[in-house]
Structures are given as structure tokens and as C-alpha cells.
Amino acid sequence: MKPPILIAILATVMTGTMIVMLSSHWLLIWIGFEMNMLAIIPILMKKFNPRAMEASTKYFLTQATASMLLMMGVTINLLYSGQWMISKVSNPAASTMMTIALTMKLGLSPFHFWVPEVTQGISLSSGMILLTWQKIAPMSVLYQISPSINTDLMTLVALASVLIGGWGGLNQTQLRKIMAYSSIAHMGWMAAIITYNPTMMFLNLSLYILMTLSTFMLFMLSASTTTLSLSHTWNKIPLIASTILTLMLSLGGLPPLSGFIPKWMIIQELTKNDMIVVPTLMAITALLNLYFYMRLTYSTALTMFPSANNMKMKWQFEHTKKMTLLPPLIIISTMLLPIMPMMSILD
Template sequence: MNPITLIIIYFTIFMGPVITMASSNLLLMWVGLELSLLAIIPLLINKKNPRSTEAATKYFVTQATASMIILLAVVLNYKQSGMWTFQQQTNSMLINLMLISLSMKLGLAPFHYWLPEVTQGIPIHIGLILLTWQKIAPLSILYQIFHLLNPIITTILAISSIFIGAWGGLIQPQTRKIMAFSSIAHMGWMMAILPYNPNLTIINLVIYIILTIPMFMTLMMNSTTTINSISMLWNKTPTILAMTSLILLSLGGLPPLTGFLPKWAIISELLKNNAPIMATLMAMMALLNLFFYTRLIYSTSLTMFPTNNNSKMMYHHTNLKHNFILPTLTTISTLTLPLSPQLIA
């Protein structure tokens, strides 16, 4: 692809969520969502093969449907109230339409079917953008209207996403699909706490992005797309194997790693707001999440798949792929739990 075209595309992807976050006008928020949607489509079909074309089509159809519902809710709200913002007197049906459409954009269950398939059919670095940066704009809209959301619908979306994210990741041999189901589960945790303490949603999103970026970096460095291919890390880059294991445990929320912080804070906040059943269900599903992360670690570090003799000595060769950001991000994603009082305060 032309470098100038690529720069314009990435700049548009960057500006879309920025416009959404900086706007209080619902129409401008919709414009920001559309910018990021239309800009990422050329990246999805950059590699011309049937899988990428299928993924781009699924992504476009789903996101365009959600955008249409958002625009319908915005226009009907303007017709009823004469304002481009949601107020306390706004029709609850319009708020629910907005919530459902944003759930489709985030890939929350039961609107999650497109996310694993799209993530599987695109390059790893585009999957990173899809699972991190593209989540910011819808969540920023939900953050601005959290006091108007129906807590029952929000809770149903959150619990179903956590269940689907936990169970779906158990049977996946593809690393990109595992990360997609991980994203669904983490989005469920963010939605669960949104009606009670939206600031914890932002903290959870930031920590999730910090954890996901180094995980995708390790996948990109070795082009590992399946559990079998990631199992070869021990004889290619043993150091990366150790870093990957720590990041996976942190994603699963195992103390004393950084990923434990948002789960601990969210469960504590739910208990303060008299929601012990919901907190218990979420903690139980967190164990399932930790299980399929641990399965990855088991496949990579505790088992030795059949390999030829030449591949067993590959770590002696010089690795030309140097990444200076990865050690810093790995440190942040594993060792920042002592900062939890400052972050939660």
C-alpha cells in the first residue's frame, strides 16, 4: 500500500476515537465512530485472500448496522427533545437502542459472534488495533451516558459477555481467537462496573490495553497464530517465552500481577453496592479465564511437542527482531500492583 495512503488511514483511525471522546454532541460522536470504521476497512483487506475479505465484510456489515441504529436513536432524540444530547427526560427506548448498538460495536455477548471470526481472518497487528484502539470510542460514549443506562440490561450484557468469553476461550487452538474471547470477557468486566463506578471502567480499559499490547507484540515477533506454533518459543526465544507466560497470567488476573488490580477493585465495588451474587459469578468465570491462559502456558513451557533436531538449537542463532518497548510494557503489565491505592483513589 502507498505510504502516504497508509499514513492518512492510520491518522484517520487515530482521530476517530479522539473526536468521539472530545465531543458532547451525539452527532459528532457518531462521526468519530464512522471515521474509525471506514478507515480500518482498507487495512482489513490489505492482504487479498478470501479470509481477509470475509473478515472485512463481517466487520463492515456488523459495524454499519450498529452505526445505523445509533444514528436512528440520535435523530429520534433530536426530533423529540430538540437537543443533540441525552437528558434525564430522554425516552428510555432510545437509550436502550444506543446501549445495544454500542454493545454490537464492542463485541459484547450476545452480539459477539463477529469478533472472533474477524480477529482470526486479519493480520495480527490489525487485530491489535481492533481489540484495543477501536474499543475506546464506544466505551467513551457509554462513559458519558452511564447515569442514563438501564442497569438490568447492562448487567445482562456484562454477565453474558463474561460467561461467553470464559467458555469460548476454552476450546480454541488459535491464539487470535483466544485473544478475541479474552477481549469479550474483559469488556464484560468493564460493563459490569459501569453503572456503579465508571472510573473503574476506565482503569480497567487502560490496564487491558497495557496487557494486550505486549501480548500481541510477542505473537507478532514470532508470527505465532496457533498453540502449536507458540509452543516453539522455547527453542527460538526462551526470554520471550517467560515474558509471554507472565503477561498471560496477568491477563487472567492472578495476584500479585497487574491484571489482578481491576478484578479486585471491581469485585470490591460490587460488594459495596450490594451485588454479591454478581461478584461471585464474575469471580468464578475469572477462574475459567485463568484456566485457558494457563493452558497456553502449559503448552509452551511444560510440554515438548515433536520437533526436528535442527529446530531445537534455534536459540543459538541471533534474533534480528529487537523490540525496545516490549520489556517496558511487560514490566508495567506485571509489576504495578503496588500502585493500586493511587490508581483507585
């Protein structure tokens, strides 16, 4: 794809997301979603092959169905309340329909089937956009309609998503599929808290985006798409191997790292709202995620792949790929926990 065309398409994707985030009118929000969806298709098909075309078709059909459901919910709400304002969702049926449409757009369970398939069929850079930027618009709409969302429905969806996100990634060797299941699990944690404390959902989303961006950039830097290719990393870039180890543990939510912050705060917030069973179940199912992250760290940094002597010094060659923002992203994704008390006071 030529750079001017790519810039124009990326600008359209960003504009669509901004329209959704900044609008209070349902029609404008729907238009923003459509702009975003139609512009992301060429990005998914950037490296054209049958698998990318299949993945793009699956993505288009799912998102189009979700947009149709969203517009149906908006129309029911319009007939009931007589206005297009996003703050006036007073009909329970309309609210449920909108929630289902947005969960479908996010890839939450039980509408999660498209996420691993689409992510696996596209390139690492397109997968990075799909699992980070594309989550912002639906989450911002859920944030705005959070007072009218059915709490029981969202709790059920959240528990199912955390469970599916952990279970689905257990037997995977493809890194893109593992990151897709990781995304489903993280979205589940955000869905659990959105009806109780929507601001905390945005904290979780921002940390998830930072960690996922860093992880995808490291995979792109080492040109790894499978667990096997990741096990060669120590031979090419030893420092990157240890960085991937730290980032994976952060994504799993282990205490000294940044990924622990959202899980800790969400469990704390849910227990404040007299919920004990739900956070307990979520914490237990999060161990499934931690297991497959540990598998990746084991194959990356704790095993030495057998190689010939002429390969031993490969790390001395200068790397051609430049990732400008990678160092600050890695620091934020792993070392935010010490400043957490300060953030709590500001909140």
C-alpha cells in the same frame, strides 16, 4: 500497502476516535464513528486474501448496523428532548437503543459473534488494533451516557459476556480466536461496573489495552498464530516463552500481577453497592478464562517440543523483528500491583 497510504489511513482512524472522545454533539460523534469504521477496513485487508475480505465485510456490516441503531436512538432522543447534547439522554427507549448499538460495536454478548470470526481472518497486527484501539471510542460514549444506562440491562449483558468469553475460548487452538474471546470477557467486566463507577471502567480498559498490546507483540515477535506454533517458542526465544507465561497469568487475573487489579476493584465496588450474586458469578466464570490461559502457558513454557539437534541452538541467532515499546509494556502489564494502594489514595 505503501507507508504514506498506511500513515494516512491510521491518521484517519485516530482522528475518528478523537472526534468521538472529544465531542459532546451526537452528530459529530456519529461522524467520528463512521470515519473510524471506513478507515479501519483497509487496515483489516492489509494482507489481501479471501479470508481477510470476508472478515472485513463482516466487520463493516456489523458496525454499519450498530451505527444505524445509534442514529435511530439519537433521533428518538432528539424528538423527545429537542437537543443534540450527549449529556441529555432523558428517553429510556433512546438510551436502550444507544446502549445496544454501543454493545454491538464493542462485541459484547449477545452481539459477540463477529469478534472471533473477524479477528481470526485478519493479520496479528490488524487484530491488535481491532481489539485495543477500536474499543476506546464506544467505551468513551458509554462513559458519557452512563448516568442514563439501564443498570439491569448492562448487568445482564456483562454476565453473558463474561460467560461467553470464557466458554468460547475453552476448545480453541487459534491464538487470535482465544484473544478475541478474552476481549469479550474483559469487556463484560467493564460493562458490569460502568453504571456504578465509570472511572473504574477506564482503569480496567487501560490495563486491558496494555496487556493485550504486550500479548499481541509477543505473538508477532515469535510469529505464532496457533498453540502448536507457540510450543516452539522455547526453542527459538526462551525468554519470550517465560514472558508469555507471565502475561497470560496476568490476563487471567492472578494476584501478584497487574491483571488482578481491575477484577479485585470491580468485585470490591460491586459488593459496596450491595451486589453479592453478580460478582460471585463473574468471579466463577472468570475461572473459565483462566483455564484457557493456563492451557497456553502449559503449551508455551511447561512442555518441551521434540526437535532435532540442529534446532537446539536456534535462540542464539539475532532476531530481525524489533518491538521498541515491548519491555516497558511487559513491565506495566505484570508489575503494577505494588503501586495499587497509591493509585487508590489518588482516586
